[in-house]
Amino acid sequence: MADLYTVNKSPFEKNSLEDAIRFSSEGASILLIEDGVYGAMAGTAVSDLVAGATGRKFYALRADLKARGIAEDRLIDGVELVDYAGFVDLVVNHDKVQAWL
């Protein structure tokens, strides 16, 4: 197993996503929630953070994407959407959770 990282900050506003990637080990999962879901958008100035992070699996909370009007066809390839039940499963199926606020 590996760790689950949660990121709730817009990558345009704070470096939490960058940190989560930098300090995570191969095999880690990174879940984007709240304003963190902006990091899942393709075609932005920071898309390469997620698109270029090999060996990490990315998830985004669907409820938070929808609230912000981000359609699924705007997402970076490979980002998987979860609901809160899926969030719980991710927590259970990883060694521990690291919140990068």
Added chain:
Amino acid sequence: MADLYTVNKSPFEKNSLEDAIRFSSEGASILLIEDGVYGAMAGTAVSDLVAGATGRKFYALRADLKARGIAEDRLIDGVELVDYAGFVDLVVNHDKVQAWL
């Protein structure tokens, strides 16, 4: 007269200082308070923001520098220190105040 910009965010954490410089006009004054005072430090990765901003006058709140252990000899040349009374004078002596939070 010109506008006074207040910046209270660390320039390592948010782009408020960069914005205040970008959206200010020649002759503007920029006052660094709270975590914003880290923008006044010389020799950092973001020192050029202040050091390279021509036509703007920079101030920093002394109480906030001291609380953070930033000695005066660590500051960028030309940054002027003020106390809260000086903060009030700056507000009075400019057209208006723009808070870049």
Added chain:
Amino acid sequence: MKLAVQVNEGPYQHQATDSAYHFTKAALEKGHEVFRVFFYHDGVLNGTRLTTPPQDDRNIVNRWVELAEKYDLDLVLCVAAAQRRGIVDDGEAERNGKDATNIAPKFRISGLGQLIEAAIQCDRLVVFGD
């Protein structure tokens, strides 16, 4: 699995409290044990019974109370954080000479040790904050 949840922010100002609620609810509905929800920093402001949110918006405090009633959930407000921010139960009112209380039902005020204990006892700690 046994989970602990930490909430660092107050209601409405930051979505962290919403995320914590929905996560906790989903975990309980899936049959996991939520050992404790520990409210720290401005998070203690989730535990006031004096809020009156607009009719067309969610009632964050009541949601917690209802979840606690349904699942016998342990909602703990850090005493030090609560004192700084004015969240008071009967005991605190007496100790600190306050003339009113504002704590919501199902919440209790206790020490930081309750967070440490939760972290020791539980399989996972999940933190929600700004």
Added chain:
Amino acid sequence: MKLAVQVNEGPYQHQATDSAYHFTKAALEKGHEVFRVFFYHDGVLNGTRLTTPPQDDRNIVNRWVELAEKYDLDLVLCVAAAQRRGIVDDGEAERNGKDATNIAPKFRISGLGQLIEAAIQCDRLVVFGD
């Protein structure tokens, strides 16, 4: 000169309330008129009388109260923000069926129009926030 001050954050969590207080005090000591201090967002939490900060720390609420007593300062909490966050005076308690109040002396609850009015009336608006 006539000044208005807006405070967006609660006490202790963020230094914005400290900055607002020290600025307001300095302005009054210099002989300026502070027409109103308007508390918005979590800023309304500055107006609770139920805080008990540690003895070795500043008492943010009492500082505002003492400043208001000395200079007859108008401290206004936004009603909509106060309802969301559980700050209640007698009128609000009656209107919303609350069994307690927690507003501190010298603070009053009123509408957002008080902020707009202050911005119109004053020579400068100074905003403190997160």
Added chain:
Amino acid sequence: MSDVKKFMYLNRRAPYGTIYAWESLEVVLIGAAFDQEVSLMFVDDGVFQLVKGSDTSESDMKNFTPTYRTLGDYGVRHMYVDKASLEARGLTQDDLIEVAWEDWETEEEVDNIVEILDSKEIAKKLEESDVVFSF
């Protein structure tokens, strides 16, 4: 100074993650009663406030995005968007809501008061304002 002041509301935060966008909007709505000259500025993550298609049904939050569309009726005359902030987020004007405006007395109409400006133009608008509200 004239009776009418130029108010500028400076919005730099994403919606929903924090309450600032919504409570700022509440000030604009209330402020309509005061007959000032009102503009809104959207910079940094603030541009996300105007993105179309918000659906909060799964998150149980109040959806306030539609309220922006009505601002023309609340006396808001200009809504400015920072070009650089928009581009950095991969957005274009097509992604943003439209806000119509009409002067009931002169019958002057504007289909959409949402306008994209560059940094220099924004600096000028800020400088020309009498009061800047930040949230």
Added chain:
Amino acid sequence: MSDVKKFMYLNRRAPYGTIYAWESLEVVLIGAAFDQEVSLMFVDDGVFQLVKGSDTSESDMKNFTPTYRTLGDYGVRHMYVDKASLEARGLTQDDLIEVAWEDWETEEEVDNIVEILDSKEIAKKLEESDVVFSF
């Protein structure tokens, strides 16, 4: 799982501008009673928490910087600092406070448990922890 867990406190915020640094420290102090294996990590503006020479006399805030020096007495075994964060802020280890540690039973002593690590080492420390506290 053994009786003793590895606790990691992750600190990423500057002191004094917000309360997170101070209230996080309060958890560490209380946590000493629980005999876990405790480490603190300082990343991003969190490295500013350890800067020497704080003087809050003009700002009327509680000066908690000296409390970090005592953490060795509260069972904290390691304090790690991110090298990249430190360098970006123009700081060196000389700018940081020192924290001594002593094991009263074995008489083992460490003059300073504040240690600068690179990203890879930090990732490893985080991964080896059992619980990560974020504030």
